[in-house]
Amino acid sequence: MKFLLCSLLFVAVAAIGAQAGEIKAEEGVLVLTKENFAGAIADNEFVLVEFYAPWCGHCKALAPEYAKAAQQLAEQESPIKLGKVDATVEGSLAEEYQVRGYPTLKFFRSGSPIEYSGGRQAADIIAWVTKKTGPPAKDLTTVEEAEKLLTDNEIAIIGFFKNTESDAAKAFISAASAMDSFIFGITSNDDVIAKYEVEDGAIVLFKPFDEKKSVFQGEVALDNIKKFVQVHSLPLIVEFNHESASKIFGGSVKSHLLFFVSKEAGHIEKHVEPLTDIAKQYREDILFVTISSDEEDHARIFEFFGMNKEEVPTIRLIKLEEDMAKYKPESKDLSADTIKEFLQKFMDGKLKQHLLSQDLPEDWDKNPVKVLVASNFDDVALDKSKDVLVEFYAPWCGHCKQLAPIYDQLGEKYKDNESIVIAKMDSTANELEQIKISSFPTIKLFRKGDNKVIDYNLDRTFDDFVKFLDGGKDETEEVKEDGSEETEEEEEDLPKKDEL
Numbered sequence: 001m002k003f004l005l006c007s008l009l010f011v012a013v014a015a016i017g018a019q020a021g022e023i024k025a026e027e028g029v030l031v032l033t034k035e036n037f038a039g040a041i042a043d044n045e046f047v048l049v050e051f052y053a054p055w056c057g058h059c060k061a062l063a064p065e066y067a068k069a070a071q072q073l074a075e076q077e078s079p080i081k082l083g084k085v086d087a088t089v090e091g092s093l094a095e096e097y098q099v100r101g102y103p104t105l106k107f108f109r110s111g112s113p114i115e116y117s118g119g120r121q122a123a124d125i126i127a128w129v130t131k132k133t134g135p136p137a138k139d140l141t142t143v144e145e146a147e148k149l150l151t152d153n154e155i156a157i158i159g160f161f162k163n164t165e166s167d168a169a170k171a172f173i174s175a176a177s178a179m180d181s182f183i184f185g186i187t188s189n190d191d192v193i194a195k196y197e198v199e200d201g202a203i204v205l206f207k208p209f210d211e212k213k214s215v216f217q218g219e220v221a222l223d224n225i226k227k228f229v230q231v232h233s234l235p236l237i238v239e240f241n242h243e244s245a246s247k248i249f250g251g252s253v254k255s256h257l258l259f260f261v262s263k264e265a266g267h268i269e270k271h272v273e274p275l276t277d278i279a280k281q282y283r284e285d286i287l288f289v290t291i292s293s294d295e296e297d298h299a300r301i302f303e304f305f306g307m308n309k310e311e312v313p314t315i316r317l318i319k320l321e322e323d324m325a326k327y328k329p330e331s332k333d334l335s336a337d338t339i340k341e342f343l344q345k346f347m348d349g350k351l352k353q354h355l356l357s358q359d360l361p362e363d364w365d366k367n368p369v370k371v372l373v374a375s376n377f378d379d380v381a382l383d384k385s386k387d388v389l390v391e392f393y394a395p396w397c398g399h400c401k402q403l404a405p406i407y408d409q410l411g412e413k414y415k416d417n418e419s420i421v422i423a424k425m426d427s428t429a430n431e432l433e434q435i436k437i438s439s440f441p442t443i444k445l446f447r448k449g450d451n452k453v454i455d456y457n458l459d460r461t462f463d464d465f466v467k468f469l470d471g472g473k474d475e476t477e478e479v480k481e482d483g484s485e486e487t488e489e490e491e492e493d494l495p496k497k498d499e500l
Contacts, residue, residue, distance in 0.1 A: 028070035030083035034090050046080040046133050047108045048116065048125070051087040051094055056102040061120070061242050068122035073129075076152055080129050107132055118181050121243045123154045127183045136176035137184035146192045149185045150206050155233050158185045160193050160202045168201055168220040175225035182229055205232045227252045227284075236279040237272060237288040240298075253287045254320040257343065260302075260312050262293045267313045271334050278340050286317075286343060303396075303428055306356040315339065316354075317346055328354035355431040368411030372425040377432060380423060381446045388446040389456070389469065391424040397440040403460050410465050419448060420469055445469075 023040055024031045032040055032049065041047055050066060052059040070082035087094035087102065097106060097113065105116035107129060118128030137159065140146045149156050157176075161169040164186060176184035187193065198204060203216035203225065214232035218224055230251040237259075238244055248256065259275075261267035272290055279288040291298055293312045302309060305316055305326065313334060317327040329342045345351050357374035364371040372380055372390065381388045391407055393400040411422040427437045435444075435453075443456035445468075458464040 026084075027067035028074055028082070029067055030081055032083045032085045032090075032093075034093055037085070037090075037093055040081075040083060041108050041111055044079070044081045044108075045110055046129065048080065048082050048129050049106050049108060049113075050082075050084045051097065051099045051102065051104040051106070052084055053088050053102040054086065055088075059103045062103055065120060065122045065243075066125065069125040072122060072126060072152075078130075080133060082125075109133070119243075119246055124181050127153065127155075128180050130183060131176075131180045136173055137186040140185045140187040140192055141189055143189075143191050143195050146185065146187060146195065149183065153183045155205065155207050156183045156185060157203065157205045157229055158187065158196070160187055160196070160198050160200060160204070162188050162190075162193070162200045164188050166201075171220050171222050172203060172225060174222045175229070178222070179226060179229060182233065203228070205229060207233065209235050231283055234287070236276055236283060237290060240289050240291045248287065248289060249320065251287065253283075253285065255285060255346070256287045256289050256318050256320075257339075258305075258316045258318060259288065259290045260293060260307065260314050260316070261290055262309075262312050264294050265312075271313050274336050275339065278336055278343070281340075282343055282347075285347065306429055315342075317342070317351070326354045327351045353433070355433060356429055357431070358426065358429045368415035368422060369408055370411075370421060370423040372423050372430070374430040374432060377425065377430070380421065382451050383421075384449055384451060386419050386421050387448045387469065388421045388423060389465075390444055390446065392427040392435075392437045392440065392442040392444070393424055394428045394440040395426060396428075399460075400441045403441055406460065406462050406465070409462055410469075413466070414469070 023036045029050075030040055030047075050059075050062070052062075066082060066084070073080050073082065085093055087099050087104075097104075106113040107116050109132060114132075116128065118124045138145075138149060140149060140158065146158065149158070159169060159172040161172070163169065169186065172184075172186065176182075176186075193200065196204065198215070201220070203220070205214045205216075205228070207213065214228070216225065216228050218228075230247075231253060234244075234247060234251065238248055240248065240258075259272055261272060268290065275288065282288075291301060293302070293309045307314070307316075314332070315329060315334065317329075319325040319327075327346060329338075331338055342351075355374060360373050360375050361371055364373075364376065370380060381390055389410075391400075391403070393403075407422070407424065414420045414422055427440070427442075441460075443460075445454040445456060446452075447454055456465075456468060458468055
């Protein structure tokens with residue numbers, strides 16, 4: 001009887017605990033629900049919360065790094081907690097905090113949420129939340145504090161200033177304030193300066209790769225320090241993956257040499273490692289990146305560059321501007337000297353942009369919907385005697401596949417019309433210097449008489465296409481600033497920069 005009463009009491013206490021919002025943890029991450037969320041935020045001054053969906057690929061990729069960050073913060077006895085909310089179950093929480101995609105991360109500081117804008121690796125997460133809970137640069141008053149900063153963080157930047165009120169020290173603090181994803185420290189302590197054998201005014205970035213530390217050179221100004229940190233926090237030759245993508249494309253160096261290689265075939269040792277000295281020479285202007293053909297996830301990247309894996313090893317040079325300019329070497333020689341010559345021509349502005357183009361099919365005009373490639377585009381689309389409607393599509397695009405029968409029907413209707421042409425172009429295999437396509441399908445009309453380009457912004461129905469072509473063109477000329485179509489159906493984008 002006594003055992004039964006104890007059991008009943010245990011169940012009752014457990015039930016009360018559950019009702020009160022007991023918080024469980026998985027791999028150091030608090031599991032938050034509608035019942036315990038408010039309590040967790042109230043009881044902890046700093047909480048980073050991930051709103052996720054179990055089926056989300058990006059969430060799955062983030063999970064181990066997120067858990068690693070939570071565990072490392074706990075080991076450091078940090079007051080910062082990491083939590084997660086299954087937004088597919090806790091819909092009311094997701095709605096309250098305006099979750100529109102997965103994963104969405106919000107940082108609660110004394111109960112007030114702000115958007116997380118850091119990286120997706122454990123070190124990035126720790127750096128970001130640490131910066132949000134303390135001074136821009138930690139004051140290092142002893143050698144032990146400096147050593148702990150370097151032990152706790154893979155990458156850290158320390159400013160050694162005997163006068164922390166100097167203009168240089170203030171510029172350093174400004175850079176620390178502006179760079180949430182990096183940990184900064186500052187010291188005026190003679191023992192710390194002596195320990196690291198630096199001069200007064202030195203700024204040093206400590207890292208676990210390449211030369212292990214980089215010393216800032218040049219005028220101590222905000223923008224210069226920021227570029228120094230972004231450039232030297234990456235390896236001389238960076239391997240492209242999900243973790244490095246945002247740093248590669250979000251950094252200050254906008255020109256990248258992409259080396260397409262197979263690790264399994266030994267291309268890294270044979271072709272990439274000999275480029276270390278060249279990478280060091282050009283590191284302020286060109287970032288060296290390897291992309292492995294052994295990874296199935298990289299198939300879209302090869303398609304984007306109009307390449308197949310049989311071409312590996314090879315290189316491409318890209319320049320990130322409003323669009324992505326590509327450059328292809330004339331020679332297949334991958335020796336260090338040849339690559340250096342190629343890079344110098346780029347720096348001197350002597351390289352011509354490489355545009356993809358398919359061969360013109362013999363039967364390109366056999367069907368009602370005419371097939372365009374780069375070589376015949378101007379002749380057909382810019383024929384001033386005709387209105388030419390062009391669909392820029394991608395073979396893998398689901399929306400393009402849905403549009404295909406409607407577009408074929410449209411071609412059939414106008415096949416005998418001497419002043420209207422219906423055409424299409426595979427924009428993954430053909431590029432135009434004057435027209436840049438960023439999403440699929442993109443549909444444009446090249447107007448008869450003056451070749452004015454008019455974006456098609458109606459629904460993708462047969463009737464709306466006919467309405468547009470038979471006189472409604474001028475009513476649809478206004479488009480959103482980004483040029484995207486104002487339809488409820490989302491377009492499918494080219495691989496984004498951080499997905500390449």
